[in-house]
Amino acid sequence: MSRATLGWIVLGWIGYAVLPWYGFDRAVAPTLSEFVIGRSGLVLGLKGAWWLLPILLPLLMLLRPALRPDGALLARWLTGAGILGLLLILIQGFSIGLNGWTLDGLKAFFGEPGPRQAGMGYGAALTAASFLILLCHGLAARGWCRGDTFVTSSIGVVVALIIVFVFFPVSTILASAFGDDRGNFAPSLFIAKFTDRSIWGLDCLTGDLRCGVAWNTLFLGILVAFGTTALGLAFALIATRTTFRFKKLLRVMSVLPIITPPFVIGLALILLFGRSGALSAILYEWFGIPRSRWIYGLPGVFISQLLAFTPIAFLVLIGVVQGISPTLEEASQTLRAKSWTTFVTVTLPLMRPGLANAFLLGFVESLADFGNPLVLGGxxxxxxxxxxxxxxxxxxxxGRAAVLSIILLGFTLGAFWLQHAWLGKKVYTTVTGKGDAGIPLPLPRRVALASYLTAIPWALFTIVIYAIILVGGFVRSMGRDYTPTLDHFLTAFRVERAEWGLYFSGSAWNSFFATVKVAALSAPLTAAIGLLTAYLLTRQRFSGQRAFEFGTLLSFAIPGTVVGVSYILAFNVPPIEITGTGFILVMCFVFRNMPVGVRSGIATLSQIDKSLDEASLTLGARSFTTMRRIVLPLLRPAIVASLVYSFVRAMTAVSAVIFLVTAEYNMATTYIVGRVEAGEFGLAIAYSTVLIVVMLLAIVAIQFAVGERRLGRRSATASTAPLAVQATP
Amino acid sequence: MTLKKNFFVTTMLASAATAVSFLSAGAAQAQGALVMYCGVQEEWCRAMTTAFERETGIKVSMTRKSSGEIYAQVKAEAANPRADIWWGGTGDPHMQAAEENLTVDYKSPKLAELQDWAVRQWEQSKNKTVGIYSGALGFGYNTELIKSKGIEPKCWADLLDPKLKDEVQVADPNSSGTSYTLLATIIQLMGEDKGFEYLKALHKNINQYTKSGAAPAKAMALGETTVGIAFMHDIVTMVVDKAPVKVVAPCEGTGYEIGSMSIIKGAKNMDSAKKFYDWALTPDAQKLGAEAKSYQVPSNKNTPVPPQAPKLSEIKLINFDFAKYGSSDERKRLLSKWDNEVKNLPK
Incomplete structure (x- = not known):
């Protein structure tokens, strides 16, 4: 038996016999004796909480392999104890709630109200984790995944987390799609709501009526996915394959929108193109083009989503473009193919995983986007x-929300399935251990031209938008009164010097600190879980892999509002009672943003030849070591992408957190939404500017900490000048 | 080498820190605490919070959200309520919560000092919610844009003028309580059939059904629309902000909202909640609204009405039937009727 197994057995006992089993009443700080042993599961169980005592049984079962480690039945004991332990914890957790029995059957049988218990605490969490890991160790010992405990444990942990933080809350709310207002089962109501004409109507094709909201969403999603993929590709090609002089600037420009809080791009577009917007005024005065409200509706939402999501496509594609080995292209040219032919028949097909992932992300992002349609949807x-x-x-x-969510979910999963079908089983490996010339071929002229023609105007447009945002924070009232002022910043971020030190009296500090803290905590967690999942999906084969992959996408596909409400419904009552804490915000972000880590990890990993890992494994390294020393360094672009993305997302998400914030953990975006609602655009823009600066600093820091990936002599970035902000290698 | 170490160390540290710093934090439950969901503007919420803390020493944890969001949250948290008091926001969700038994009944000693409409709200909700302020529905227009139209709307009927085609903005009643108030007002003014005829005619002049109720007021101030239908106090805020906007109280009469306050059922700090409830009905507390640039009419008879506030005495108010139009069945019926008969019409 390995030392790790023994360690987890000990931890399981500590969780049960030492640490407090239940969470604390938050206002009452626990004393040391309460914290250690005094309120542990064992002690409480002996004092009358009899439902905790059966858990002792699997813990005792674990002692047998611990005492006679080389027994042949080790695997069986570990698996048995693991399964039994998890089951017991689950059963007692879900059947006994805050107000007694939770199931009507139990109430009828044992009488009301029955025993009560609070939400689980450190002890319960540790014991459950130990049962889970030991179960995985047991399975590995029985030969699963070639007996690799690291792989089985990773799969186990990721699956358990996804079940707890994705499936459990989401199923709570989706269940309400099939019920009426009072919670009774009503499938006919579901069908009525599902087939509603406001969802599926096709009246816009035949007359000037409106089409159903489902078609609108689908149409917008496809448009945005095409647009972002094309723009992202143009930026990626320019950044890696040309000698364009302002590459760095281009990168900064393409990354800015991703770090912009929601509403702000929409506001800027209104201030620019709205009926009384700056550009509309110029067009009217110079060319006599009448002012109109065209920006409200499909055009506005499309433009703002392009602005917002092109960077995601760029982040995914640049890793892929950069990873394409010049060898194949050189071979093609040696065989006398023209550079255009090479590009179309070699380079482009090799980018397919990247293109498909970028498209999928663009589509899903557009579907889930909330801020832009709210401001510009018309x-x-x-x-x-x-x-x-x-x-x-x-x-x-x-119930209606749940029905609409099911439709949204259906679209996302359809896109996921299509992507799989398109990629098929082809091989896209280009990063191998073999040497290559390392210098990528220049782009064919028309591709370069097309890239320049799309990327440069777009970059200029982005500059204009950001100029407006920058100005907006420093004038009294954008669009009406352009007197310069610092009032907005002072209201939000005033710092006073009191006798005892600095006093942060600005109204935004509170939410600002909470946001930075939550974002900084969730980013590394998201990246770790996301990349681990990507590694398991591409490098390991196990049954149920597709279902596993689907599970990781689920939380991304579900709109933030639904996630927010479902988190309250699921986590406000025992056994997992975490609403009102910062922990629930962190978890919400981790599982909402994890798919980006998974996607970019998969895109990058599918390019790296398996023989590299195999060489490492053949030389005797364990899979954990292989991952650490071979895979991770090659994954740097994906690490940066997912760290940056999750940090930024945690700072800019709105709809998911709007239900989860409390007075103590208020988030910057909900504060900004409040400002926008109150019509204080200046303050909202000023706060957003500060957030943008913070996120820029964070991106630089992440870039600096993770470093660049070096592939042979292919240079990731032409120069090493550290001043430019790169969200990518 | 440094990379992966950094990466793992960071991850480990982050996980540990998350676990330690968060699990024990959260809402306050000690004595002398109060968790408040606040449904009005941030300044007003803050002013109320600090004033109450100063007055009583009770520590207030305030979260500001729109009243629809608060309702959704209170409902989701019903099994284990987090909040003690829900202060402010339009009356409908409060009524809805009362109907669904999410709030408790309470009779404040200050009840006698309140205006009739505030007490009526309390009676209609079976003592579960009380009026704290009220504001009349109206519309406004952008004084610069209206010049080119050659019309000065004064009545609801004026809004049907073809000169205002594509120039009127109002929220979607499905998403905004403000606009639902308009729907109910028009029906009570004109009767259901005539009312829907009016809304259909108005549809031709609507350029956009916004999501949020106050959005038309902002769009008007920015010059994005000429006429906006909203609560008059929201439009007044724009006027005070020096926007070229004029407020109109429609000549036919108009409906109003009653901003309300309820105590959450199962509140963990019931005593503090009641203390706040009583205090919030005093003139001293209600004065804070005007100081925070919110110009609703306060419910205590002794509270000075802010000079900028639209005078309820000068506005022809209809006898708004909150019980009927606040009930969820009637609301669902009217909204789906509006959806089918008005919203889907061609322009």
Whole structure:
């Protein structure tokens, strides 16, 4: 038996017999004796919480392999104890709630109200984790995954986390799609809601009526996915394959939108293109083009989503473009193919995983986007805003929200399936251990031209948008009164010097600190879990892999509002009672943003030849060591991408957290939404500017900490000048 | 080498720190604490919080959200309530919560000092929610843009003028309580059939059904629309902000909202909640609204009405039937009727 197994057995006992089993009443700080042993599961169990005592049995079972380590039945004891332990914890957790029995059957049988218990605490969490890991160790010992405990444990942990933080809350809310207002089962109501004409109507094709919201969403999603993939590709090609002089600037420009809080791009577009916007005024005065409201509706949402999501496509594609080995292209040219032919028949097909992933992300992001349609949607309705207002609007119909979420989920999963079908089983490996010339071929002229023609105007447009945002924070009232002022910043971020030190009296500090803390904690967790999952998906073969992959995408596909409400429904009551804490915010972000880590990890990993890992394994390294020393260094672009993305997302997400924030953990975005609602655009923009600066600094720091990937002599970035901000290698 | 170490060390540290710093943090439950969900503007919420803390020494944890969001959250948290008091925000969700038994009944000693409409709200909700302020529905127009149209709307009927085609903005009643108030007002003014005829005619002049109720007021101030229908106090805020906007109280009469306050059922700090409830009905507390640039009409008779506030006495108010139009069945019926008969019409 390995030392790790023994260690986990000890931890399991510590969780049960030493640490407090339940969470604490938050206002009452525990004394040391309460914290150690005094309120452990064992002690409470002996004092009357009899439902905790059966857990002793699997823990005792674990002692047998611990005492006679070389027994042949080791695997069986570990698996048995693991399964039994997890089951017991689950059963007692879900059947006994805050107010007694949770199931009507139990109430009827044992009488009401029955025993009560609070949410689980450190002890319960540790014991459950130990049962889970030991179960995985047991399975490995029985020969699963070639007996590799690291792999089985990783799979076990990721699956358990996804079940707890994705499937459990999501199924709670989706169940409400099949119920009426009072929680009774009503499938006919579901069908009525599902087939509603406001969802599926096709009236816009035949007359000037409106089409159903589902078609709107789908149409917008496909447009945005095409647009972002094309723009992202143009930027990626310019950044890696040309000698363009302002590459760094281009990169900064392409990354800015991703770090912009929601609403701000929408506001800037209104201030630019709205009926009284700056550009509309110029067009009217110079060319006599009448002012109109064209920006409200599909065009506005499309432009703002392009601005917002092109960077994601860029982040995915640049890793892929950069990873393409010049060898194949050189071979093609040696065989006398023209550079255009080479590009179309060699380079482009090799980018397929990247293109497919970028497309998928663009599509899914557009579907889940909430801020832009809210500000610019006009009468063009999409599912995400519909869902939000089904929950909070005048109808207050949670069942309807659930039905709409199911449709949204269906679209996302359809896209996921299509992507798989398109990629097929082809091989895209280009990073191998073999040497190559290392210098990528220049782009064929028309591709270069096309890239320049799309990327440069777009970059200029982005500059204009950001100029407006920058100015907006420093003038009294954008669009009406351009007197320069620092008032907005002072209101939000005033710092006073009191006798006892600095006093942060600005109204935004509170939410600012909470946001930075939550973002900084969730980013590394997201990257770690995301990349681990990507590694398991591409490098390991196990049954249920597709289901596993699907599970990781699920939380991304579900709109933030639904996630927010479902987290409250699921985590406000025992056994897992974490609402009102910062922990729930961190978990929400980790599992919402993890798919980006997974996607970019998969895109990068599918390029790296397995023979590299195999060489390492053949030389005797364990898979953990292989991952650490071979895979991770090659994954740097993906690490940066997922760290940056999750940090940024945690700072800019709105709809998911709007239900999860509390007075103590208020988030910057909910504060900004409040400002926008109150019409204080100046303050909102000023706060957003500060957030943008913070995120830029964080990106530089991440870049600096992770470092660049070096592949042979292929240079990732032409120069090593550290001043430019690169969200990518 | 440094990379992966950094990476793993960071990850480990982060996980540890997350676990330690968060599991024990959260809402306050000690004596002398109060968790408040606040449904009005941030400044006002803050002013109320600090004033109450100063007055009583009770520590207030305040979260500001829109009233629809608060309702959704209170409902989701019903099994294990986090909040003690829900202060402010339009009356409908409060009524809804009362109907669904999410809030508790309470009779404040200050009840006698309140205006009739505030007490009526309390009676209609079976003592579960009380009016704290009210604001009339109206519309406004951008004084610069209206010049080219050659019309000065004064009544609801004026908004049907073809000169205002594509120039009127109002929220979608499905998403905004403000706009639902408009729907109910028009029906009570004109009767259901005539009312829907009016809304259909108005549809031709609507350029956008916004999501949020106050959005038309902002769009008007920015010049994005000429006419905006909203609560008058929201439009007044724009006027005070020196936007070229004029407020109109429609000549036919108009409906109003009653901003309300309820105590959450199962509140963990019931005593503090009641203390706050009583205090929030005093003139001293209600004065804070105007100081925070919110110009609703306060519910205590002794509170000075802010000079900028639209005078309820000068506005023709209809006898708004909150019980009927606040009930969820009637609301669902009217909203789906509006969806089918008005919203989907061609322009």
């Amino acid at each position: 009468n063009y309705e999409v599912l995400s805003t519909k869902i939000f207002f089904a929950v909070v609007g005048a109808q207050q119909d949670q």
